[in-house]
Amino acid sequence: MKRSTPSRNHSTPPPSRVVPRSQVKKGDAWLMHHVYVFLASIKQFFRTPITNLMTAAVIGITLALPTGLLVLLENAHNLSANWGGTLQISLFLGVNVTDEVAHSLSEQLLNRDDIQSVRVITREEALNEYRELSGFADALDALDTNPLPAVLVLQPINIDANLDKNNGLLRELEALPEVDIAQFDIHWLQRLFAILEVIQRGIIVLASVLCAAVLLIVGNTIRLSIYSRHEEIEVNKLFGATNGFIRRPFLYTGLLYGLSGAIFAWLLVNLSFWLLEQPIKQLSRLYYAPFELITLTWQSGSLLLLIGVVLGIIGAWLSVERHLHEIQPH
């Protein structure tokens, strides 16, 4: 117990901080302490494996729900892209184009490689259809001439849902002298996409709420952990532990909860899709549609783990901030 006794007068103004002794605050010691605390947290985690795995499972289920729904949505997008094959183009011809010209144009178009089939709706057919469906029969009778143009309904080959790609074909068709307007029959597809958009928003809202639930689960678990280690925290404070020092093991514990929960969610999602795979294959075979089920990729899975870890740390942080000041030495 040797101490150097520097002569400092009591009446001198106090230093803003006491100079740390040379042995302390070495960077490597700090890093080693982090490693030590992390390993201790892992040890602590497996000291009560059942309880902690149950917490991880709760977090896992909470995270698996939005994750699974998002993957399902991804599959729906994929599927609707395949449906692009049924997309049709309507060519509205000029009013003065005769039915004969319309028929010869349809023959011409059928010779193209990128058009599978052409159906001609003559002016007369169009008028009859309109008369039946619109309920304006009387109004039409009052007209001297047929105001409706002939229409060619084309089924293009290999069109996918990405409409931009096919604008070339559309523009080409519109440039034909007989054609007045060329347009895709895309309303139903647009509606489908709009519905999927709404569902996606819904899932994102649900995911946000469930992320908040994960914060609460982690926070509450950490709160219990803080109270059970009450004595240790108090003694640490008495011997000069900073809030950061006390916070550290709990943050690592939160990280472990989040990570194990995310791993659990990953397994759960993959298991569910594995169970779905066979029946979906069977279904797609019945429709003669090649459909590959998308599951959680490595990238999305890693993102899931990251989200779990971040939520775990934030949940622990909030809990520690809230409860740490309640524990003061007595």
Place this chain on the structure above:
Amino acid sequence: MIIFTDVSKRYTTGQEALKKVSFHLNRGEMAFLTGHSGAGKSTLLRLIPLIERNTGGQIVVHGQHLGRLPSQRIPYLRRDVGFIFQEHKLLFDRSVFDNVALPLVIAGYRPQDVRRRVRAALDKVGLLKKEKQLPITLSSGQQQRVGIARAVVNKPPILLADEPTGNLDPKLAHEIMQLFAEFNQVGVTVLIASHALSLIKSMGQRTLVLQQGQLIDDTYPHP
């Protein structure tokens, strides 16, 4: 080293634990704080590492005005003050070694320094062979010495002890007091609260006497 100027402590319950206490403990000085239980001995000690804050007057510890000390500086103040508790405050799920190492780990010492210093401190209190044991397996006197080893392990300039011999037989109590005298001889400022009057007398040191929160006597030993 420790300067009290008109220090008062009133609890929120209205109870006045200390009334305008003033004294000055020099660097390297050793003193006893005595008085009946409830006289304010513990309260006075607890104001020094800011376990509690005084409600009146001014305290200067190791050159720092405690009233002006921001709360984030409190941990560093406490690292300069070794505190020995009557109820030991050991962690019973950790070995003797880990208990003593606590202040060093908190201050961020390197593991090799921690080992060296913990062994030195345990050797000083005669418990080197017990380092792997859990505190629960030790006697009360041994537990008290683990507490002392923990308080001195990072060589703080100030050592405070609250009834360190409370539950010990006279022989053990005297040994403990002797240990404090040894720390004092190497320059540590020591303040011990105790009501064991005969023991205090035998140590021949400065004695502060509290009665109902007031400092009624401050005696120096006659040479």
